Amino acid sequence: MTVIAFSKVLVANRGEIALRVLRTCRVHGIATVAVYSEPDADARHVREADEAVCLGPAEARLSYLDVDKIIDAAKQTGAEAIHPGYGFLSENAALSRACQDAGIVFVGPPAEVLEGSADKLTVKRKVAAAGVPVIPGPLDAVSEDPAILEQAAADTGYPLLLKASAGGGGKGMRRVDDPADLHTAAEGARREAGGAFGNTELYLERIIAPARHVEVQIVCDDAGGVRIFGCRDCSMQRRNQKVLEEAPAPNIDPAAVQEAAANAARALGYVNAGTVEMLVEPDGTGWFLELNRRLQVEHPVTEMVYGVDLVALQLRIASGHRFEDEADLRPQGHAIEARVYAEDPAAGFLPSPGTLLHVEEPQGPGIRVDAAWETGGVVTPHYDPMLAKVIAYGATRAEAILRLDRALAETVVLGVRTNVAFLRTLLADDAFQPANLRIDAIDQRLDELTALPPAGDEVILAAAADELLSGGRRMTGAAAVEGAAAPSPWTSLGSFRLGEVD
Amino acid sequence: MSRALRRTYRLEGRRLEAALRAAEGRLTGTLGLDSEHADVDVGARRLGPTQLRLDLDGRSVRAHVVRDGDTAWVSIEGRTYQVVLEEPGARAAAAGAEEDFATSPMTGTLAKLAVEPGSVVAEGGELFVVEAMKMEYVVKAPRDLTVAEVRGAVGTQIEQGAVVVTFETAADEETGA
Numbered sequence: 001m002t003v004i005a006f007s008k009v010l011v012a013n014r015g016e017i018a019l020r021v022l023r024t025c026r027v028h029g030i031a032t033v034a035v036y037s038e039p040d041a042d043a044r045h046v047r048e049a050d051e052a053v054c055l056g057p058a059e060a061r062l063s064y065l066d067v068d069k070i071i072d073a074a075k076q077t078g079a080e081a082i083h084p085g086y087g088f089l090s091e092n093a094a095l096s097r098a099c100q101d102a103g104i105v106f107v108g109p110p111a112e113v114l115e116g117s118a119d120k121l122t123v124k125r126k127v128a129a130a131g132v133p134v135i136p137g138p139l140d141a142v143s144e145d146p147a148i149l150e151q152a153a154a155d156t157g158y159p160l161l162l163k164a165s166a167g168g169g170g171k172g173m174r175r176v177d178d179p180a181d182l183h184t185a186a187e188g189a190r191r192e193a194g195g196a197f198g199n200t201e202l203y204l205e206r207i208i209a210p211a212r213h214v215e216v217q218i219v220c221d222d223a224g225g226v227r228i229f230g231c232r233d234c235s236m237q238r239r240n241q242k243v244l245e246e247a248p249a250p251n252i253d254p255a256a257v258q259e260a261a262a263n264a265a266r267a268l269g270y271v272n273a274g275t276v277e278m279l280v281e282p283d284g285t286g287w288f289l290e291l292n293r294r295l296q297v298e299h300p301v302t303e304m305v306y307g308v309d310l311v312a313l314q315l316r317i318a319s320g321h322r323f324e325d326e327a328d329l330r331p332q333g334h335a336i337e338a339r340v341y342a343e344d345p346a347a348g349f350l351p352s353p354g355t356l357l358h359v360e361e362p363q364g365p366g367i368r369v370d371a372a373w374e375t376g377g378v379v380t381p382h383y384d385p386m387l388a389k390v391i392a393y394g395a396t397r398a399e400a401i402l403r404l405d406r407a408l409a410e411t412v413v414l415g416v417r418t419n420v421a422f423l424r425t426l427l428a429d430d431a432f433q434p435a436n437l438r439i440d441a442i443d444q445r446l447d448e449l450t451a452l453p454p455a456g457d458e459v460i461l462a463a464a465a466d467e468l469l470s471g472g473r474r475m476t477g478a479a480a481v482e483g484a485a486a487p488s489p490w491t492s493l494g495s496f497r498l499g500e501v502d
Numbered sequence: 503m504s505r506a507l508r509r510t511y512r513l514e515g516r517r518l519e520a521a522l523r524a525a526e527g528r529l530t531g532t533l534g535l536d537s538e539h540a541d542v543d544v545g546a547r548r549l550g551p552t553q554l555r556l557d558l559d560g561r562s563v564r565a566h567v568v569r570d571g572d573t574a575w576v577s578i579e580g581r582t583y584q585v586v587l588e589e590p591g592a593r594a595a596a597a598g599a600e601e602d603f604a605t606s607p608m609t610g611t612l613a614k615l616a617v618e619p620g621s622v623v624a625e626g627g628e629l630f631v632v633e634a635m636k637m638e639y640v641v642k643a644p645r646d647l648t649v650a651e652v653r654g655a656v657g658t659q660i661e662q663g664a665v666v667v668t669f670e671t672a673a674d675e676e677t678g679a
Contacts, residue, residue, distance in 0.1 A: 191613065192638060350607055351635045357568040357575060358552050381609045381634040412566045413582055414552070414575035421581040455514050455583055457533055457542075458556055461522075462565035463574035463585040465546040465554050468505050468524035 004028050004312070005319035006080045006105065010035065011049070012070045012095070013085030015372045016389065017295075018045035021083045024311040033077045035070060037063035039380055044372045051077050058382045064088045067095045074104050081105040081318060083311070087384065090294035093118055107318045109271050109293050110222075117268050119165045120290055121203050127288050130267035132260050135279065135287045137205035141165060146183060153182055156204045162186055164193035165201040170240030172196060175207065208287055210438045211279040213237065214249045215292075216261035217302045219313055220270045225323035226262045229302050229310075230254060230331050235437040236426060238349065243419075243442065244426055245298035246336040247305045250397055251434035257286045264288055272317050273299075273310055279439070297339070297389070300370055304335035304393045334397040336404050338427075340371075342385040344417035345450040351385040354378075357415035362407035366393040366400070369407075379416055387413065397434070401427055421452055506531075510588040517588065529556070602650075603668040604641050606660045610634025615656055617667060621649040629667050632660065641666070 010033040011021045022032045022045065034049030039058045046052045053073035055063035063069070065088055074082055082099055084090040084107070093114035099106035108114075117123045121141060128134045137156050143149050153160060153176070162185055164172030172193030174185035190200040217229035233249035234242045248254070261276035268291060275296050277289040299310050306329050313321075342352045356377045361369050371388030379385060390407050394400030405427050408420050426432055429449065431441035442449060504525035511518050522531035522542060529546040532539040545557030549564070556563045566577040572587040606612075614631035617623060623643040632639045647669040654666050 188638065192633075195613070195633065347607075348639070350639060351637060353609060353634075357570055358566060358577075360566065383635060385635050409580045411580050412552075412577040414566060414568045414577055415570065416582075417584075418582050424580060452581070454516075457540075458558060458563045458565065458578065459513060459576050459583045460511055460518050460520055460533060460585060461529060461542065461544060461546070461556055461558075462554055462563070462567050462576050462578065463511065463569075464507060464509065464520050464522050465524065465529055465548075465556065466567035466569060466574060468507060468522065468529070469546065469548040469554065 003319065004030065004315045006030055006315065008033065008077065008079045008081075009107070009315070010070070010074045010077065010079035010082045011045070011085065012064070012082050013088055013090075014040055014043060014045055014064060014383065015386070016370045017085040017087075017297075019048060019372050020370050021085060021311050022048055024309055024315070027309075028312065028315070030315075033073065033079045035064070035073050037382075039378070039382065044374060044377075053077060058380065060088065060382065067092070067098050070095065071098050071102050071104070074099075075102065079104065081107050081315070083107040083314070084294070086294050086297055091118075091292075105318050107272070107314050109274070113269055113271055114293060117270075117291060117293060119201075120163065120167065121165050121201075123268065123291055124288070127264040127267050127291075130263050132264045132267065132288045133286065135205045135208055135289065137203065140203070142186065142202040142204055149186060150179070150182065152204055153179065156206050159207040159209075161205045161207055162189045162202050163205060164189060164197060164199070165203055166197035166199035167193060170237075172202070173240050208279045208281065209440060211281050211287075212249075212252075212437045213242075213277065213289075213439050214252060214257055214280045214286070215275050215277040215296075216254075216258050217273070217275055217296075217299070217310075218261055218265050218270070219273045219310070219317065220265050221317055221322040222271050222320065223322050224266065226265050226270075227323050227328075228258050228262060229306050229308065229329065231257060232298060232301055233437055234298060235439050236432060236442060237439050238442045238446070242298065242339065243423065244336060244338055244432065245301055246334065246397070246400070247301040248331045248334070250334075251437070252280065253284065256284070260286060260288060264291060273314050297386075298337050300368060300389060300391045301335040301337050304368065304391065305331040305333055307332070333393055333395050334400045335391060335393045336397075336400045336427075337389050337391045338404055338408060338423045339386055339419075340388040340390060340408075340411065340413070340423070341419045342379045342387050342413075342416040343419055345419050345422040346452070347417075349419070351381065352379070352417040353381045353385070354416040356413065358412060359414075360410070360412035361388070362390060362410040364403070364407065364410075366403045367391070367407045368393070373413070387416075387418065401432075422450055425449055425452075512586045512588050513583065601644070602671050603665045604629050604644070606632050606662055606664045606666055607639055607641065608632060608634050609662045610639075610660065612654050612656055612658055612660050612666065613638060615652060615654075615666075617649045617652065619649055619651055623647055623649065 008031040009025050011018045025032045032049040034046045034052040035055050036046045037058050055069045089095040096106040096114050097111035159177045162174040172189050174189040176185045194200045212235045215232050219227045231249035231254045232247040234245040236244035257278045264276050275292040278286045280286045343349045359373050359375045368391040373387045392400045392404035506523040508521045520533050530543045533542050547555045552566045554565050568575050574585040576583040610632045613633040616628040625645050627643045629641045650670045651668040
């Protein structure tokens, strides 16, 4: 097994994924460099790295998305490799290219691979040519000409999906059921795609429904070796944003989708870790959706059932590791991930920025929490509002569900609204039964699934008891977190950070 | 030692009056909506800086509470609640409100303005779009209305609660203003 060839790695990301990559580096004795924007100066990923470099202001374009500044930070600190995490520059060919030019290793696909697969439509044409089934729809981009767009949409057939060629994470994507909504949807998708990716190109696909979202974790070496780490099911989505993810995908024969995934990876000359997303109809027919050329948010569920550290494997592949004489791995047990967001399901899932006044992270058998939250941390409107990924492992799916529900019930987040109660509703819902998994199941019953029983008297009684049993001296809330007032008996117990005060 | 409080709270759109006393590990008094008050007699213990345990007729509830200004954040079984202490007079103001403006629901960037002064918008029509964390939120007209004033420019940062669009009042419309 090839050893990791780097002694210092820069992590070009923030939040939980930056922490997660730092930890694997630490396991392997690799020194770490964090990068950050000004409001993140005190963030956990900065504090837990060996070194940290400020990139610029809050706006991602001027910090986490600035290729030149990241390359400069690597040069300045002597980092030999850059791990991009997910989001931000993780699939950015310019960063991979700039790394090659600067003699730095990009922990991800080589620039040529990213350049050749940057456009989702181009990818679709390439994998279709390799015999992989692709979703019906024109293999040309949507025209800016309203009449041509209308004709292409009519040819594709309604309901249809407008997708950003440069898209990902559900951004720049619109479902259109009624031809009357086509232009408004295209305008919104273009604006969102332009804001998120700097590219407004769209394409059309027919809606495959009913269908599940099944994805295959692949890792490819630079000599054409493809290793399959099984299937995940990520059907539990709200408006194309994944909410619950699990591995292995239940109630499916993985052979056909895994073969399609391997063929797609070979057709694109793929290298390093990636995910082939497929839509699978109830009869088992699978359609290629897209290739994600990065480590996925939901990679921990695969790690838990395969007993693998995918970040370590990424670093080994980047060091030249090849697969040839290793046996295939098999999944063991079941893992489910729940994404905890700072958002308010009762108010249309509006993001809920604010200061985290108190956080208690769940623990216990089979529980893994990938998060960068902490009491006193700030959820800013500048970045994604995901607070944590709570992942449960069990010998069976049923055990994983029980453990995850228990862990969510023990999760405490005060100061912002969260979707934790919504996640618990989903875990218990029929829609999460293996036979019922459908990508539109949540959207179809959103009002019902976000409705909660009215708050009971115990909520008011808890608030009143907190005041009555405080002794009247307790400093609470933002004042306590910021340490603006004098210390009190409660804050001195260590649940608030007072270290910034001098 | 015994301590008591009398408070009016708002929780999930309801208004609750509490008159409670804590003594010897119990919380006693009344809790209710307007004139319908129920007696309260529950066990209440502080377990830690943010944690309490209530015993309600044999049902044990563990809660975490942090107070921030007039809001008490309460977490029970993973669910987060906001309990807001109501100021005297606040209820009357809320009852009479038919607001003549639309505010930004979150801090973010004003991504789109769908109206201009004089625009006539039907209930549910798009007024403006706020973008934050790469998510879009469309603010719609709460009723049939005519736009009086638009504040803020597309691409600029707006705070949560900032007035973005004001509407002509009935009086304005009568005088043709």
